[in-house]
Amino acid sequence: MLLEVKDLNVYYGAIHALQGINFHLNEGEVVTLIGANGAGKSTTLNTISGLLRARSGNIVYKDKDISLTPAEEIVRMGISQSPEGRKIFATLTVMENLEMGGYLKTKEEINSGLMRVFRSFPRLKERQNQLGGTLSGGEQQMLAMGRALMSQPSVLLLDEPSMGLSPILVEEIFNIIQEINSQGTSILLVEQNAQMALSVAHRGYVIETGSITLEGKSSDLLHNPDVIKSYLGGH
């Protein structure tokens, strides 16, 4: 197991946002976490990234407990996140945003990272000198993902990459997610677009108000009546 979350409890003050969740990600997998608004998906990713601290439970990555490791160290260990809402540095250029993604890397690693990112997202190369804040929503999403890839992570955490994008762009983004995975990066994908997420993921977990309520292979979840009813808009 590459990443394992065990009995994680996270609070915002008195709000018990994650109530003992368990899940794992194997090497080479795409695993999706689906759930409604406020279920605790972003909280999970931010706790893994070290921006939030769990009150109890463990996060084990490559056999090491990282639940108390500082955020910057977690990036160095190989987990990076493309956060919800993209969070592009609007006042930095596209190139500078990407350089920040490779903040802990050497010059050579940054150059090879840039080559890889520009291969996946040729659009970013054309816009490299433009300010991040002036990109379109879709371009910002590409930049957010490219930026997260710059640290050459073993685990990529993606928080709602399809949010606010047109169907064609969603398709494109999901193709790229599969491509990134096929190059060896394991991916934990948070999505509201359960249909798309389950179509690229190997396995999935359903999270409801801070607890995991269902888990299984994507193909099984796609046919699970509860999932169809709640997340796939079925009848």
Added chain:
Amino acid sequence: MEITSPSFGQRIIQGRWIGKIALVLVSLLTIWWVGNKAAQSPSLFYQQIVNGLQLGFVYALIALGYTMVYGIVKLINFAHGDVFMVGAFVSYYAVSKFSLHVWPSTIFPNISPIISVVLGTITVAILSMVICALLAIVIERIAYKPLRNAPRISALITAIGVSFFLEYFGALDFVFTPNFITYKRPFQISIWYLKDGFHKLESGTAAPDGSIIFSNILIIIILASLLLVLGLNFIVMRTKIGKAMRASSYDKPTARLMGINVDGVISITFAIGAALAGAAGILYATAYPQVFFWMGITPGLKAFIAAVLGGIGSIPGAFVGALIMGQAEVLSAGYISTPMRDAIAFAILILVLLVKPTGLYGEPEREKA
């Protein structure tokens, strides 16, 4: 939904326009007043401009620290002026007590005196800058960092507390003493005047009427400030740490997701701002050769106003604002009255806050989602 823009009449009633009209009137009046005076005696006018440049460039170095720190932690660091004071005192001790400004000729007796003074003075300046930087790092760690997530007003009050602490700790007899102390310049002042070409003014003589007087100190202040400002601009725009500073000031959690050690970046920002204040301290004391424990208050406030005028958080804004403040101060001292200059500085602050609270280069505050 359609948003209808208010009519011209409504806008006037809404206030901002009244402020803008007032500002235009005040500006026209000022230009007329100064222009009139300038026509009466051009050389006096140019002399004021020169004096204003000297002051403005020093203010710029201080204002940059205010604006950088505000940009990254949204704190108005009221102790910044006192760090400037410490910088002046460090150079005072280095020169008067330890003769650090002549170390090269002490160690190498055959070295040319000019090279000795240049190297020595640079050493003194670097010492002041380093000590101010370390002081600011300590202040940030002890006083501000624990309040990073507290309401802004708590940090602001703490900054005022740190300011008082530095002043009255400095006033202790075994620290800087409560006295006004004559400052020994690390290098000799030489005065020149401009009238039908440049002439050196011999000591004990007066410059002829209608000449413009300036000193090597003015030149050094302008050159040193420009060098430091360009260096700062290079750091902020081109280096990795500068980019990390900009990223962190835009969005700290996301900066941490990049692997940026935001606490470290904040420390470095404080350190750079304080180093500039330390450099300003030695330049200011060289120009106005007296040091005392509360010498940082007035220049600190003026520089703060300059930063607000330029748009706090904006580096070019702080620079331009400081040059304007330097001119405003000198022109009001020269043409109105010396005591009025501080009142006018604050009048500028009030006008800016009324008319354009975000300053010349400021952007409206971005609301965090």
